[in-house]
Amino acid sequence: MALKLYYSPGACSFAVHVLLEEIGQPFTQECVSIPQGMTSSAGFLRINPKGRVPVLVVGAEVLTELPAILLYLALRHPEGNWLPTAHPMALARCAEWFNWLSGTVHTMAVGQVWQAGRFIGEPCLEAQVEAKGRINLTQAFERIEGHLSREPYAVGRQYSAVDPYLHGLSISSLDSACATTGGPARSETCART
Numbered sequence: 799m800a801l802k803l804y805y806s807p808g809a810c811s812f813a814v815h816v817l818l819e820e821i822g823q824p825f826t827q828e829c830v831s832i833p834q835g836m837t838s839s840a841g842f843l844r845i846n847p848k849g850r851v852p853v854l855v856v857g858a859e860v861l862t863e864l865p866a867i868l869l870y871l872a873l874r875h876p877e878g879n880w881l882p883t884a885h886p887m888a889l890a891r892c893a894e895w896f897n898w899l900s901g902t903v904h905t906m907a908v909g910q911v912w913q914a915g916r917f918i919g920e921p922c923l924e925a926q927v928e929a930k931g932r933i934n935l936t937q938a939f940e941r942i943e944g945h946l947s948r949e950p951y952a953v954g955r956q957y958s959a960v961d962p963y964l965h966g967l968s969i970s971s972l973d974s975a976c977a978t979t980g981g982p983a984r985s986e987t988c989a990r991t
């Protein structure tokens with residue numbers, strides 16, 4: 799089935815690129831540049847009314863939300879062992895990472911830094927939200943760095959669909975948002991993915 803990825807350079811959609819390249823299945827792609835405001839264009843909102851990348855079109859299905867896309871690709875290609883489906887605890891750990899990365903790190907901390915206006919109605923208070931976001935993001939990256947200094951991958955000793963998400967967060971422009979980025983353990987993981 800034909801696959802098409804909507805992405806923005808330097809955004810979290812890079813994680814889908816990584817997994818698609820590892821899978822090795824051909825796909826088409828279309829750039830929806832966030833800096834150029836293309837995620838808010840009428841054309842893109844018809845595809846994803848939430849106005850976010852990544853979007854993966856699979857035949858007639860339009861799939862949004864990064865964890866859902868990584869999950870779909872990993873399940874569709876079991877030959878790559880990108881999800882530990884035979885091990886309930888390890889699989890639950892993947893869900894644990896997906897929830898935390900998507901909800902706490904990406905939506906909350908990253909959102910506070912880059913889109914403070916989404917969190918507060920008073921423009922004069924946005925700088926405070928952004929400052930708190932930088933603290934939240936720094937703490938999150940420290941947590942990730944600490945984990946990866948003890949373990950080779952996000953979940954146990956096996957590369958999984960969670961690792962491209964970590965890679966995407968690490969290489970993206972989000973890194974410039976906080977002080978403790980690109981630590982040795984995360985850099986090592988990026989080099990492996």
Ligand SMILES: N[C@@H](CCC(=O)N[C@@H](CS)C(=O)NCC(=O)O)C(=O)O
Binds near residue numbers: 809850851863864
């Ligand atoms: N919950 C969504 C969030 C995706 C998201 O926030 N994507 C950002 C890029 S990293 C985006 O498209 N931002 C566009 C905008 O804020 O206008 C997911 O997990 O896919």
